Amino acid sequence: MVDLVAKSPHSGLLPLSAGQLTLTEAAPAFVSSIQARQGKSSALAKALQASHGLTLPEVGKVTAATDHRLLWFGTDQYLLIGAAPAAPSLSEFAALTDQGDAWAVMHLVGAGAAEVLARHCPLDLRTERFGIGQTARAPLADMPAIITPIAQGFEIMVLQSLSRTAVHHLHQAMLSLAAQASLI
Amino acid sequence: MRYSAWEVFRNGLTGNKAWKPVWRDPEPKQRYDVVIVGGGGHGLATAYYLARVHGIRNVAVLERGYIGGGNSGRNTTIIRANYMSTANVKFYSHCIKLWENLEQELNYNVMFSQRGLVALGHSDGQMEAMARRANFCQLEGDGGEVWSLEECRRQMPYLNYDDPRFPIYGAHWHPNGGTARHDAVVWGYARGADRLGVDIIQNCAVQGFRIEAGKVVGVETSRGFIGTTKVGMAVAGRSGEVAAMAGFRLPIESHVLQAFVTEGLKPVLPTVIGFGMGHFYISQSDKGGLVFGGDLDGYNSYAQRGNLPMMEHVAEAGMALMPMIGKSKLLRSWGGINDMTMDGSPIIDRSPVENFFINTGWCYGGFKAITGGGDAFAHLIATGNYHPAADKFTLKRFETGELIDETGAGPRPGRH
Amino acid sequence: MRIDCPNCGSRDRREFQYLGAAVLMDRPAPDAGEQAFVEYVYFRENPAGAHRELWLHEMGCRSWIVAERNMGTHEFASTRLAADVKRGAK
Amino acid sequence: MSRLTSGGQIDRTQPLRFSFDGKSLAGFKGDTLASALLANDIRLVGRSFKYHRPRGILSAGSEEPNALMQLGQGDQTTPNVRATTQELYDGLIAASQNRFPSLAFDLLSVNDLMAPFFGAGFYYKTFMWPKSFWEKVYEPFIRRAAGLGRLSGKADRALYDKAFAHCDLLVIGGGPAGLMAALTAARGGLDVILADEDFAFGGRLNSETVEIAGQPGAGWAAQVVTELAGMANVRLMPRTTVTGAYDGGTYAALQRVSHHLADPADHLPLETFWRIAARRTILAGGAIERPIAFANNDRPGVMMASAVRSYANRFAVLPGQKISLFTNNDDGHRTALDLLRLGADIAAVVDTRGDVAAMGDYPLITGGQVTGTSGRLGLKSITVSSASGRLKVATDCLAVSGGWNPSVHLTCHMNGRPVWREDIAAFVPADNAIPGMRVAGAANGDFSTHAALSAGAAAAAEALGDLGKPAPATVFPAAEDAPIQLEPFWHFTGSKGRAWLDLQNDVTTKDVALAHRENFRSVEHMKRYTTLGMATDQGKTSNVGGLAVMADLTQRSIPETGTTTFRPPYSPVALGALGAHGAGKDFAPSRFLPSDALARELGAHFIEMGVWYRPSLFPQSGETHWRQTCDREMRMVRSAVGITDITPFGKIDVQGADAAVLLDLVYANTMSSLKQGRVRYGVMLREDGMALDDGTCARLGEDHFVLTTTAGAASDVFAHLEFCTQVLRPELDVQFFSVTDQWAQFSIAGPRSRELVSGLCDEDISNERIPYMACAEVTIGGIGCRLFRISFSGEQSYEIAIPARYGEALARELGQRAAALGGGWYGLEALNALRIEKGYLTHAEMTGQYTADALGIGGMVSAKKDCIGKVLSQRSALVGPGKMELIGLKPVSPLKQFSGGAFLFSQGARQVLGNEEGHVTSHCYSPSLDHVIAMAFLRDGRSRLGEHIIMKDNARGIEAVCEVCPMVHVDPDGERLRG
The missing domain is CATH 3.30.70.1400 (Aminomethyltransferase beta-barrel domains)
Known part of the structure; x- marks a missing residue:
């Protein structure tokens, strides 16, 4: 039998640091899309509560349990991160797809993380408007991305085929901000 | 007064006191044989050719503001005929032939500069499209050639060949292309038409049309009613509104297209360059400013101003293509309203209203089409027949499917 | 330019893709005839004032949005999810 | 030296060396290049655009039309830098522009002698004969003479950055109104961004001797800035010009990050271009002093009075030894008082008003006008006319104050039209010209310090109210509240000499008169005909003056004549900054295949397909031409097995x-x-x-x-x-x-593909279980995969989709197993040629211009059901005779290659436009057939099979007779597919 070795989209790219800032890989064990079937949102909510202990997040929000969480992704669409979906019980009310290999997940952390992200992302990143418990899909240097605030920084998800470009842009911005931090 | 170096000298000696108005400001008459709505390049050229070619001199050009205040004065002044369809190549090639004699014909220096235009290709497929452009031009006797990468390097050493995101494979060299001084074109045609008896009436807004039994008989304006036998509409950017006054709709959306100019610089760019991969085109004006533009802002608009995303994208494309321009500074940006048709090609045709003719849908290409557009429109108004160089620009094509869609973008005007 | 996505709130225009007039919501019946489709696909009011139009929140939640926007000032009067508008129309 | 021994805001402990036109000079930290030049007694700094007249420093701000410099040397030299805003740094190298051979002796100043013939628009009337001379003679000469600074022609290697910012309130301008607004709003709890184009906040307070709350204005400003800097809800952005106002509260701003540094650190951007989304905005951009037009008012030494005060008070430089003033308002007198206090010699104060008294000990001429000047390369004297006759006054600096124009520029960016205010004889912003923006202080015509402070506080209080917050109780500082005392005076008409309106473009009052005479009377026509206001300052110092002259000529008021308008940007923005993140590979995102690393190891050639990088060829040693590689890869697929990464398919x-x-x-x-x-x-x-x-x-x-x-x-x-x-x-x-990125997907094609795939899969994939056009879930190495029996090559073929993380591992496994079967990797060139042999479509044919029928797949359009596009695909021209149809082409006699973009003509037809009947879309060499083949659109093509036609590529000089044939050249019955 062939032995296939998995490779991370960030292999050879991360971690990186500049000044106070770090960019590290944060690959979750599972990512799945969950899309409610027509008219089945509340049934799905109950099923998710029962199987994963999670409530359906409101628009732009995240609900979390200890080791997994649910991100709002679009109208009646969610990403379940960190746990495999309880397929049989959920499938009745939702379409599921495995997204565990589709996304490259990074953590950008440190003082000035928002400034780094603001080099390439038009979101309003001010903490009081976009804090922990929230999530947003937004462009990062013209690439689709999912941005989720975490302690002292952001979780950034980009499509795996674009990870190299995303890391390149974030790294350049980290270097620039680190240099500007030393400017009076 | 005929313009010449001698007249410039003679008048200079006498304090330039004897120069005459370039066009008159007459009061509108009660009735004209033809009323042209729109005092831009196309409207004025149409009036000029009606008078000169067809001998129809009882013509008024009605302009809401000042002549040349619309797209004629808001473009990047590029003139070219390197199109990808029989209909457009035939027409724009006709335009260039008129441009080539325009200064002598109008006795006005419109500074038509056939400095040549380079259209870059960035893949094998694009190079085949460039070859097709070149072949189209050659069929029309317009010369031109396909440049290799090596020739591009030789001709344009300042382009980015070192670390391009989209490498240059070669180019189509279109020697007949170039630029002209946009305002001068308007003023030259105005002077020419005025001298043939055409009344140019500025500050005269059209407010409606009098239509009797399906036939137009006059124009309601802010300066009163003006009777006419025929109406020619040439109101780029406002065609939808004017057509609505006459009671019909068009296959057109109005979109804003921005254009840009930098501070003056010593000569650095001898030709016009088009970078299709980045939707970017650039030339250097005689005053020294780099004049450039890009794609539509992407949404319907009548506001004559654009927004940042496209402005930035255009500059990014400029930096991607020719990083030598980084230290030049953007001086001014402006927006023109383009009548974008559903297939990206113009309309010169009759309308559902009898004796009401339309010249519209020039998309990005209206400036270069002023000569031929005016000629073909005058021909249609005067004779009732399509000009042979513009006989495919009909309204009917949207019903028959005989579209002139060069980009293949389909009925999505913002993408043409 | 900023656009209020009914889901995501105020976002930069560069996240959105414009399609065209909202008349595209009303596709003729399959048997409506060729002329009805010609009108539907090609002919537009193109008003200089208020305009109903379709945008896609392409780089965000990927909702199609019906916006009312003034073509002279670019000011948005309203934005609604196209799916809601369409369902409401039924 | 004109530097005062004390005072000013320069740091005398930090002397700096710099050079101008090769001459080594000294200045201090805190200087601008302009103040340092004046401190070194350099008055001649440039030449005008058209007549090459000598030019000196006019202003102390970004509106400067004259003192434009070439900065730095070599391939990173920067043109058109305003000396008035460039901070001095050690080692700065500046040179004057637009002169040859030298600034003091400029050959093209001969143009000035030709001025009678070079009036407005003269070039439209001549240069037409002979016809061919325009491109060959006239235009090249004009182009060489025109332009200001120069680009090196080499890539700009500076780093530029871009960023987004969001705030509740954007305050534009850090003078008294802006500081007060920012302070009030920040204390009230708003997120505030305060941007100012200067490197020091304070605006005019840094240049004036006014007091606020009993202390010098500059000191008060510094105190406010200190408080603001300590607040978490405030972002201070000095050296930042807000350049444009756009829809929805979006503003563009240019931050000059390191222009002031002699030796910037690595990774430090030169400039950052900001996109700021603000819920509310207060424009407090101040006002720009305007000149007065009189004969020869363009000599070096003629300056704005406000600039003279800036140089004297802020930079401790006296711009002349014997200074005179020409004013129509009290500012001229204030200037004289400031100068006297600093020990300057005042030659005269000329006031156009009759009923004014001197405010101090200086000679005053009331009801007077400056009617002329002398001094070729610098001002030597002025001629003054008044009721008491004509008088010549020796002076080397004339400070002019014609009143103030509020900085309405940003309020025009969304088509707002400024309105005329008679009491200050100036345009002020229209109400609500930019939604969400308020205008405060001098920008709104409130010129006194007190008025600016109170307007700033009031505007902030309103913004707080809009956003649902109460205004904080603010202790309001006391300041001067002098009312504006101005008598409009625009230009002196009595003398024969030329009176300049636009100093850079050399537009004089005579040019405006000529425009009027020739019926270029609309303001826009006047501007375009004379070029007034089209120089690098975009009319900041000249527009209103030009309007006033035209108003006089047409005997209308200024507002009846027209209004002034401005377009973005407020001041010029380097394309490097506007285009930051666009240069080089950053222009577009790059997407990489799961097998990217492997393909690179194998030495593959890559090409850009949209945003993807995909291998085009996998050359082996000994292959020197791409065709050798492509042909081998094709044979490999047709005879054994080939692997290619097709992950980019959606x-x-x-x-x-x-x-x-x-x-x-x-x-x-x-x-x-x-x-x-x-x-x-x-x-x-x-x-x-x-x-x-x-x-x-x-x-x-x-x-x-x-x-x-x-x-x-x-x-x-x-x-x-x-x-x-x-x-x-x-x-x-x-x-x-x-699920595009979830799955890596590979095509395994060729007669030995099943052999390869069955060895990998844990399941039975026999032809019986997985026939052509079947799919199944399989496992490979325990990993769940999807198997599709589909083909784009015409061979027996499989596509395997595997979770992307295993993509590279599977790719390596596939490659090794293929090699063992005599196969290997193939690239896009072979993939494309294989599909042409089979007549399969790509977007070379599916260009958006053709129906399914034209593409030869019209039979797929179901007659039994509706689908998007069905009705309009049946339109008359799309189904009638003469429609385009995709067909195959093969050569009749040996042909090296078909030509993409070549036209097809009927034999014997004249090869002119309109007679072409189609064109080649795709072509390749077919190793299976050992000749070239092509796909082409041809009118009524399917009914012309067997016909001989001409392929003609004029551009490449290729002509050949070809035969119209079916598109499928290999295995027309599809036996290999099913095998």
Whole structure:
């Protein structure tokens, strides 16, 4: 039998640091899309509560349990991160797809993380408007991305085929901000 | 007064006191044989050719503001005929032939500069499209050639060949292309038409049309009613509104297209360059400013101003293509309203209203089409027949499917 | 330019893709005839004032949005999810 | 030296060396290049655009039309730098522009002698004969003479950056109004951004001797800035010009990050271009002093009075030894008092007003006018006329104050038209010209310090109110509240000499008169004809003066004559900054294949396909021409097995009870009848009847499909499906999600493909179980994969989709196993040629201009059901005679290659436009046939099989007779596919 070795989209790219800032890989064990079937949102909510202990997040929000969480992704669409979906019980009310290999997940952390992200992302990143418990899909240097605030920084998800470009842009911005931090 | 170096000298000696108005400001008459709505390049050229070619001199050009205040004065002044369809190549090639004699014909220096235009290709497929452009031009006797990468390097050493995101494979060299001084074109045609008896009436807004039994008989304006036998509409950017006054709709959306100019610089760019991969085109004006533009802002608009995303994208494309321009500074940006048709090609045709003719849908290409557009429109108004160089620009094509869609973008005007 | 996505709130225009007039919501019946489709696909009011139009929140939640926007000032009067508008129309 | 021994805001402990036109000079930190030049007694700094007249420093701000410099040397030299805003740093190298051979002796100053013939628009009347001379003689000469500074022609290597920012309140301008507004708003709890183009906040307070709250204005400003800097809700942005106002409260701003540094650190950007989204904005950009037009008012030494105060008070430089003033308002007198206090010698104060008294000990001429000047390279004297006659006054600096123009510029950016205010004889911003913006202070015509402070506080209080916050109690500082005392005076008409309006473009009052005479009377015509206001300052110092002259000529008031308007940017922005993140590879995102690293190890050649990098060829040693590689790879696929990475194809997972309903709507053919475990080729149309895309549709379950799209159309197709489900049919129970990046996908094609795949899969994949156009879930090495029996090469072929993390590992495994079977990797060149041999379509044919019928797949359009695009694909010209049809071409006699972009002509037809009957879309050499083949569109092509036609490529000089043939050249019956 062939032995296939998995490779991370960030292999050879991360971690990186500049000044106070770090960019590290944060690959979750599972990512799945969950899309409610027509008219089945509340049934799905109950099923998710029962199987994963999670409530359906409101628009732009995240609900979390200890080791997994649910991100709002679009109208009646969610990403379940960190746990495999309880397929049989959920499938009745939702379409599921495995997204565990589709996304490259990074953590950008440190003082000035928002400034780094603001080099390439038009979101309003001010903490009081976009804090922990929230999530947003937004462009990062013209690439689709999912941005989720975490302690002292952001979780950034980009499509795996674009990870190299995303890391390149974030790294350049980290270097620039680190240099500007030393400017009076 | 005929313009010449001698007249410039003679008048200079006498304090330039004897120069005459370039066009008159007459009061509108009660009735004209033809009323042209729109005092831009196309409207004025149409009036000029009606008078000169067809001998129809009882013509008024009605302009809401000042002549040349619309797209004629808001473009990047590029003139070219390197199109990808029989209909457009035939027409724009006709335009260039008129441009080539325009200064002598109008006795006005419109500074038509056939400095040549380079259209870059960035893949094998694009190079085949460039070859097709070149072949189209050659069929029309317009010369031109396909440049290799090596020739591009030789001709344009300042382009980015070192670390391009989209490498240059070669180019189509279109020697007949170039630029002209946009305002001068308007003023030259105005002077020419005025001298043939055409009344140019500025500050005269059209407010409606009098239509009797399906036939137009006059124009309601802010300066009163003006009777006419025929109406020619040439109101780029406002065609939808004017057509609505006459009671019909068009296959057109109005979109804003921005254009840009930098501070003056010593000569650095001898030709016009088009970078299709980045939707970017650039030339250097005689005053020294780099004049450039890009794609539509992407949404319907009548506001004559654009927004940042496209402005930035255009500059990014400029930096991607020719990083030598980084230290030049953007001086001014402006927006023109383009009548974008559903297939990206113009309309010169009759309308559902009898004796009401339309010249519209020039998309990005209206400036270069002023000569031929005016000629073909005058021909249609005067004779009732399509000009042979513009006989495919009909309204009917949207019903028959005989579209002139060069980009293949389909009925999505913002993408043409 | 900023656009209020009914889901995501105020976002930069560069996240959105414009399609065209909202008349595209009303596709003729399959048997409506060729002329009805010609009108539907090609002919537009193109008003200089208020305009109903379709945008896609392409780089965000990927909702199609019906916006009312003034073509002279670019000011948005309203934005609604196209799916809601369409369902409401039924 | 003109430097005062004390005072000013320069740091005398930090002396700096710099050079101008090769001459080494000294200045201090805190200087601008302009103040340092004046401190070194340099008055001649440039030449005008047209007449090459000597020019000196006019202003102390970004409105400067004269003192434009070439900065730095070599390939990173920067043109058109305003000396008045460039901070001095050690080692700065500046040179004057637009002169030859030297600044003091400029050959083209001969143009000035020709001025009678070089009036406005003279070039429209001449240079027409002979016809060919325009491009050959006149234009090259004009172009060489025109232009200001120069680019090196080499790549700009500076780093530029871009960023987004968001705030509750953006305050533009850090003078008294802006500081007060920012302070009030910040204390009230708003998120505030305060931007000022200067390197020091304070605005005019830094240049004036006014007091606020009993202390010097500059000191008060510093105190406010200290408080603001300590607040978490405030972002201070000095050296930042807000350059444009756009829709929805979006503003552009340019931050000069390191222009002031002699030796910037690595990674430090030169400039950052900001996009600021603000809920509210206060424009407090101040006002710009305006000149007065009189004969020879353009000499070096003629300056704005406000600039003279700036140089004297802020930079401790006296711009002249014997200074005179010409004013129509009290500012001229204030200037004289400031100068006297600093020990300057005042030659005269000339006031156009009759009933004013001197405010101090200086000679005053009331009811007077400056009517002329002398001094070739610098001012020597002025001529003054008054009731008491004409008087010549020796002076080397004339400070002019013609009143103030509020900085309305940003308020015009959304088509707002400023309105005339008679009491200050100036345009002020129209109300609500920019939604969400308020204007405060001098920008709104409130010129006194007190008025500016109170207007700033009031505007901030209103902004707080808008955003639902109460205004804080603010202790309001006391300041001067002198009312404006101005008598409009624009230009002196009595003398014969030329009076300049636009100093850079050399537009004089005579040019405006000529424009009027020739009927260029609309303000826009006047501007375009004379070029007034079109110079690098965009009319900041000249527009209103020009309007006033035209108003006089037409005997109308200024507001009746027209208004002044401005377009973005407020001051010029380097394209490097505007285009930051665009240079080089950063221009577009780059997408890489799962097998990218392996392909690079194998030495593959890559090409850009949209945003993807894909291997085009896998050359082996000894192969020197791409065709050798391509031909070998094709033979390998036809004889053994080839592997290629097709991950970029769009993959869409579609589920739901109505999934088949959606697919029947979007595909021209029927998908609802597809059996589970089977795959069908499909084509989608646009509503206008043209083909949008093609691909495969696999049915994994009753309500579960997976579609593929072409790589280039993936995002369009996805948006199209969203349009259909959200906009057209929201009632459908259908869910879909992109799985393009989830799955790495490889094609394994060739007669030995089954051998290869069956060795990998844990399941039976025999032809019986997985026949042509079947699909199944399989496991490889324990990993769940999807197997599709589909082909784009015409061979027995499989596609394996595997979770992306295993993509590279599977690629390596496939490559090794293929090699063992005599196969290997093939690239896009071979892939393309293989499909041409089979007559399969790509976007070289599916260009959006052709119906399914034209593409030869019209039979796929189901007659039994509706689909998007069906109705309009039946329009008369699309189904009638003469329509384009895709066909194959083969040469009649030996031909080296077909020519993409070549036209097809009937034999004997004249080869002129309109007679072409089609064109070649794709072509290749077919190793199987050992000759070249092509695909082409040809009018009525399918009914012309066997006909000989001419292929003509003029551009490449290729002409050949070809035979029209079917598109399928290899295995027309598809036996290999099914084998």
